[in-house]
Amino acid sequence: MSIINKETTIGEALQIFPGSAEIMLNYGLHCIGCHTNPYESIEGGAKGHGLDDKTVQKIISDINKAIESQELKDNAEELTSLKVTSSAAKKIKELLKAENKPDYALKVRVVPGGCSGYSYDLAFVKSPVPQDEVIIKDGSRVIVDSNSKQMLNGVELDFVDSLKESGFKFKNPNAKSTCGCGESFS
Numbered sequence: 001m002s003i004i005n006k007e008t009t010i011g012e013a014l015q016i017f018p019g020s021a022e023i024m025l026n027y028g029l030h031c032i033g034c035h036t037n038p039y040e041s042i043e044g045g046a047k048g049h050g051l052d053d054k055t056v057q058k059i060i061s062d063i064n065k066a067i068e069s070q071e072l073k074d075n076a077e078e079l080t081s082l083k084v085t086s087s088a089a090k091k092i093k094e095l096l097k098a099e100n101k102p103d104y105a106l107k108v109r110v111v112p113g114g115c116s117g118y119s120y121d122l123a124f125v126k127s128p129v130p131q132d133e134v135i136i137k138d139g140s141r142v143i144v145d146s147n148s149k150q151m152l153n154g155v156e157l158d159f160v161d162s163l164k165e166s167g168f169k170f171k172n173p174n175a176k177s178t179c180g181c182g183e184s185f186s
Contacts, residue, residue, distance in 0.1 A: 003016060003017075003064060003067050003136065003139070003141060004016065004017075004020070004042070004060055004063045004064050004067070005042075005060060005103070006041060006042055006043035006056055006057075006060060007041050007042075007043065007103075008041065008042055008060075008103070009038060009039055009040060009041055009042070009127075010024070010029075010038060010040055010041070010042060010045050011038025011039065011127075012038075012126075012127045013042060013063060014038075015127055015128045015129075015130070015132075015134065016067070016127070016128070016134050016141070017063060017066065017067045017070065017134075019063075019066050019070070020063050020066075023059060023062050023063050023066060024042070024045075024059060024063075027046070027051065027055060027058070027059050028049055028051065029042075029045055029046055029049055029051065029059065030049065042056065042059060042060060043056050046059060067136060070136070081133055081135065081144055081149065081152065081153060082108060082133075082135060082142065082144050082152045082153075082155050082156075082157060083154075083155070083156040083157065084135055084137040084140075084142050084156075084157050085137075085156060085157065085158040085159070086137070086138050087158060087159045087160075087161075088137075088142075088157045088158050088159040088168060089137040089138040089139070089140040089142075090138065090140075090159070091159040091168070092105075092106045092140040092141075092142065093138075093139060093140045095124075096124065096140075099124065101124055103126070104124045104125060104126055105124070105125060105126075105127070105128070105134070105140075105141035105142060105143045106122060106123075106124060106140070106141070106142050106143070107122070107123050107124070107125045107128075107132075107142075107143040107144075107145060108120065108121070108122060108142060108143070108144055108145065108148065108152065108157065109121040109122075109123075109145035109147070109148045110145075110148040110151040110152060118151065120170055122168060125143060128143045129146070130146075131146035132144060132145060132146050133146070133149060142157065151174075153174070154172075154173055154174060155170055155171065155172045155173070155174070156170070156171040156172075157169075157170060158170075158171065
């Protein structure tokens, strides 16, 4: 599955995968760093630099291949941040497709609240903000809120679908206690 497409803005591509800058520069897309480029699509920026459709597709293909390569590398290494299971990734893709938001991502935050002090907050967002972490798993994107990174370190996001329960579940080895409903922790 392609994460980046021709409508992806240059700014979004850089947030999703900072290595996009080098790839775009290698193709002569020299507006990286320009004050207007974060809002311009990859296609628009490339066409503005005289690049043809074939080159635009090659840029997008190379970025997506680099993202996939990074994903494989990340899966091979032990991640210290939020871990996303394949079943959670699959459900995220299904939900985004059902809501007709294929280029969105699931953002995970820890917020004050709940019976035990903190709870998890999930929302679909278009793109990360600076300092957020983007995790790519099986073609889906999960954004870890920059203010929640430390509290989500080592936590696993899973999706469970059984007779007793259905939904996203967090396995938090760092939690000192959880409430009876399983929605909050301390």
